[in-house]
Amino acid sequence: MVNAHPGARMVLVAAIASGQGKTTVTAALARRLARMGQRVRVFKCGPDFIDPMLLERASGAPVHTLDLWMTGPEQCRQQLAQAAREADVVLIEGVMGLYDGQPSAADLAREFDLPVLAVIDAAAMAQTAGAVVLGLRDYGPVRLAGVIANRVASEGHARMVAASLREVPLLANLPPQAHSLPERHLGLVTPEEVGGLDALLDQLAAQLVLDEDAWSTLAPRLPDAVTPEPIPSLLAGKTVAVARDAAFCFLYPANLDTLHALGARLVFFSPLADDPVPADADAVYLPGGYPELHGATLATAGRWQVSIRAAHRAGIPILAECGGMMAIAESITDQQGHTWAMAGLLPGAVAMQARLAGLGPQSMPTASGPLRGHTFHYSRMATTLAPAACTSKYPSGSEGEAVYRQGALTASYFHAYFASNPQAVAALLTGRAW
Structure with a gap:
């Protein structure tokens, strides 16, 4: 029997370090795909509260946590399987650098055979982007689906970055932003504190230069459904x-x-x-x-x-x-x-x-x-x-x-x-x- 649901394109958005623009890029991509009529679900890798609030605003759907230790592999698998049946696209924002932490975003990608989108801050580099990206791919290794270059100054700059990547596609790029998301001691401020946030997210989505042909080559996946263990009604009536x-x-x-x-x-x-x-x-x-x-x-x-x-x-x-x-x-x-x-x-x-x-x-x-x-x-x-x-x-x-x-x-x-x-x-x- 053929399953009528084709599944969802699933990618993990990662970077070489914090501060490369993972959240901005993930939010821009989520909003862009949602405006294209795609049903988008976003997850956050690792413990976090504020990034998921922002990504919820960008995607229009609640953002849950995936973490091999805190959430556990079975709950991660269950959530991914459910999302793939409800959405056209599943984006998972990594945590810190791709290989940082125990467990890392790379561990999550390998556990569930998730293709990785590498975000690089290209503001102060051109051809060296290729060395960075190929190092990210091969160190683990991980299955690298493509690159999103952040803070790209011009079309010529984008072409230089793309040429350096060899066989890895440049799926998208984003120009430098005049207005960035403000931060405080626990990371980004909450969405309610950012005036004009939806307009900013729309602007990011519009400025994202997305190679739709390359994006369409990412094959949808439909992970096996997982039946969660029943939770006893220990708080019934409370x-x-x-x-x-x-x-x-x-x-x-x-x-x-x-x-x-x-x-x-x-x-x-x-x-x-x-x-x-x-x-x-x-x-x-x-x-x-x-x-x-x-x-x-x-x-x-x-x-x-x-x-x-x-x-x-x-x-x-x-x-x-x-x-x-x-x-x-x-x-x-x-x-x-x-x-x-x-x-x-x-x-x-x-x-x-x-x-x-x-x-x-x-x-x-x-x-x-x-x-x-x-x-x-x-x-x-x-x-x-x-x-x-x-x-x-x-x-x-x-x-x-x-x-x-x-x-x-x-x-x-x-x-x-x-x-x-x-x-x-x-x-x-x-x-x-x-």
Whole structure:
């Protein structure tokens, strides 16, 4: 029997290093293909929150995570198979340089036989582009489908780059941009903070010089369907209140999907809008974000602070991750030196700093087994509270982030990827993690 669905063109977009323009190029390509009438799905390789927000705006569809360790090979395979059946094009943005990290973007490409599109910053090179690209291809090796050259000055410059690539096609190029996406200490700013973002994405799509004939030679693929393991309805009948606004925006889409699969009813509220914790909440989830940028607003959000303290006193399980933990400490001192009073569920003061304080994949021990995720923060919390546990860094196994327990509250700089262990998440949100 012939399957009526032809599958999707699937490519991993990678580069020699960070800062080459992977996100810009992936966003431009996603928007361009979507404007051509293609159904586009985008994934992000490795733990990230902000790039997926931007890529979601560019593609018009949620952006999920692919990571051989955190997500796991089977979940990666399942997501790719599903996307290939729903879309015409699947783009996967790599992380750092193609071969950086354990696991790397190259590892992901080889695991699933994904062709690679190499992004190169051609602003200060011409023929040397070929040496860079062939080195990227052969070092692993990986299956290289083509090159997208970023910051190409002219048609002549593009021809020189293309000639240097030998048998590798130059699939597209993008000129230097007068307006780039602004950045801050955790990477790109969120899409809501970029004025005229959709116009900028449309401009990038229009400026992308795409060789449509070369693009059309990429063969669609239809990976074998994978049946996911059923998730028990351990949160059936439970209402989980999720903080979601500009201060609490670091949230994997898979985390919400996992809560739904566990049977939870989700309600959202905004501490920045001084929303109280919903009265019918059986548990509260405070994701990470940028509370330090909204210290003045959170410090004067009286209804929010009173309600989260009342929920804590009532023994309602609370899971606070990174920025969520910062917002329920006693205070936050921001990068300008201003100190703002927070909800005070945890004894301790948070202070921003210029240097990175934590980075990398980690796992948190629970009675249901390890819960995988990552950490990435530029602040430290000084507290007299002793940790109830510590995460383990991957792959070294050395001690990672402190995990604090205060009544039914669990708080840490650790960001959990819920789909890695739904049973552990259910235990955390019912107060039975240890």
